Every structure is written in C-alpha cells, then in structure tokens.
Amino acid sequence: MDWASVAGIALALGGLLLGQLLEGGHLGSLVQPAAFIIVGVGTVGAVLLQSGRQDFMRGVRLAKTVFVPRPDTTNLIEQQIVTWSTQARRDGLLSLERYLEGVKDPFRAKGLRMLIDGIDPFKLKDILETDLDSYERHERLAIKVWDAAGGYAPTIGIIGAVLGLIHVMENLANPAQLGSGIAVAFVATIYGVGLANLVFLPIGNKLKSLLAREVAQREMLIAAFFGIALGDNPRVIQERMSAHRR
Known part of the structure; x- marks a missing residue:
C-alpha cells in the first residue's frame, strides 16, 4: 500500500471539508445527489466517448496501482542479469534455458528467450525497443482517461450549475424550491472542480x-540483454545497468 497516496487524497478532501466547517457551513449542504449524478455520470460518459471501452476499462484498472503499486523489482532484475551474463559468458547462451521457466515477467521472458535462440544482438534490441514503444503507447492511452476526466469534470460542473440556475428561475414564484436549486448550482461546480483537481488529475x-519508472526499468533490461548477446563482460553490463538507475 502506498500510504503517501492514501494520505494525499485524505488530506485534500479533508482540507476541503474542514474549510467548510470553519466557515460555519454544514457538511450536509455539500451532499447533493443531483449534482453528483450530473458531474459523475456526465464525466464518465464524456471520457468513455473519447477513449473507447477498452482504454477506459484499462485506465480504471490502472488506478489501483496508485494506491497499491507494483513491487519494485529493480534489485532482483540486476541480480538476475548478473547471473545470466556470467552464466552465458562461461557456458554459452544455450545454458540460460534453465532460467526461463522461473521468469514470470513477459518482457524479461521474451528477452531471455531471444538470447537462448541466438537472435542477432541488434535485431534483439530492435524487437525489444519496438515492444517497449507499443507497451508505452497503450499505457499512455489508458492514462489519458484520467487526464480527460480532469478536463471534462469542471466544465460539466458548470453545466450542472447552469441547470440548477434554470431550476431557480423556473421557481421564482415558489421560494420554498429556490434553496435546492441554488444548492445544486453551486455544489455541482464544487464537485466538478474538486474531483478534477483533487482526484482525477493527481x-x-x-x-x-x-x-516512466517502468519504462526506465525496461530500457535498462534492453541494454543488459544487448550486452549479454554481444558477449560483454558481466561487470560492464552491471555498470551499464547502474548508469540507468542514476
């Protein structure tokens, strides 16, 4: 669990609610189901229209990694690469086949398999770089879901405010209904701007x-696989990986 992310969103929302109380307001006045439906459903619809179902669902699933990030395997990868490079230099690339079954990460497994198959070093590097470019492009399309939500939510909040004001104008003769209309108008704006700047964009x-961290790690792997394929000294490969971490 990334407690910094949990604390960050708690502080952001908590500060908003505390400010409301300190100004003499009531928390209940911020609870407006109509405003939430306008902003929430409207934002989801706009983002889904822009992104498409596949990218939208991948973007939603990616949000989990903000609070429960993937484990940092950099040290493990460096240990594996040193072992593989030493083994390959001593006994040849075919001797790496014993390690293939224990590698669960698809990218590492692909690089190791190509080493075992004796793929030309430059072709190996080109294939892995193409694979990385494709992976990064698809991930960025999924991440754009949250950028899009951060862009649409404030505008839809303004639309909600206008709808609330229309409701107010329609009920000028009935003062009892003016309060709910005004509340929806202002709270919709708060929902839109608040969700965009406190949740979606962060x-x-x-x-x-x-x-970016994962791409850097894969670039380090590409350099390591390329070095092993060329028959570089394991110490040189280790120094090259260390340079990628700086």
Whole structure:
C-alpha cells in the first residue's frame, strides 16, 4: 500500500471539508445527489466517448496501482542479469534455458528467450525497443482517461450549475424550491472542480510517474540483454545497468 497516496487524497478532501466547517457551513449542504449524478455520470460518459471501452476499462484498472503499486523489482532484475551474463559468458547462451521457466515477467521472458535462440544482438534490441514503444503507447492511452476526466469534470460542473440556475428561475414564484436549486448550482461546480483537481488529475500524473519508472526499468533490461548477446563482460553490463538507475 502506498500510504503517501492514501494520505494525499485524505488530506485534500479533508482540507476541503474542514474549510467548510470553519466557515460555519454544514457538511450536509455539500451532499447533493443531483449534482453528483450530473458531474459523475456526465464525466464518465464524456471520457468513455473519447477513449473507447477498452482504454477506459484499462485506465480504471490502472488506478489501483496508485494506491497499491507494483513491487519494485529493480534489485532482483540486476541480480538476475548478473547471473545470466556470467552464466552465458562461461557456458554459452544455450545454458540460460534453465532460467526461463522461473521468469514470470513477459518482457524479461521474451528477452531471455531471444538470447537462448541466438537472435542477432541488434535485431534483439530492435524487437525489444519496438515492444517497449507499443507497451508505452497503450499505457499512455489508458492514462489519458484520467487526464480527460480532469478536463471534462469542471466544465460539466458548470453545466450542472447552469441547470440548477434554470431550476431557480423556473421557481421564482415558489421560494420554498429556490434553496435546492441554488444548492445544486453551486455544489455541482464544487464537485466538478474538486474531483478534477483533487482526484482525477493527481491520479493521472501519478500514473505517468509510475509508467516512466517502468519504462526506465525496461530500457535498462534492453541494454543488459544487448550486452549479454554481444558477449560483454558481466561487470560492464552491471555498470551499464547502474548508469540507468542514476
């Protein structure tokens, strides 16, 4: 669990609610189901229209990694690469076949399999770089779901405010109904701007940071596989990986 992310969203929402109380307001006044439906359903619909079902669902699933990130396997990868490079230099690339079954990560398994198959080093590097480019492109399309939500939510909140004001204008002769209309108008704006800046955009930016870290790790792997295929000294390969971490 990434407690910094949990604390961040708790502080952001908690600060908003505490400010409402300190100004003498009531928390109940921020609970407006009509405003929430307008902003929530409207934002989901707009994002789904822009992104498509597949990217939308992948983007929603990615949000889990903000709070429960994938384990950092960099040290494990470095240990594996040192072992593989030493083994390959001593006994040849075919001797790496014994390690293939224990590798669960598809990218690492693909690189190791191509080493065992004796693929040309430059062709191996080109294939893995193409694979990485494709992976990064698809991940960025999924992450754009949250950027899109952060862009649409404030605008839809304004639409909700206008709808609330229309309701107010229609009931000028009935003062009892003016309060609910005004509440929906202002709370819809709060929902739109608040969700965009406190939830959607921070999640999108955190996912971009996590993706950048994963891409850097895979670039390190590509350099390592390329070095093993060329027959480089294991120490040289280790130094090259260390340079990628700086």
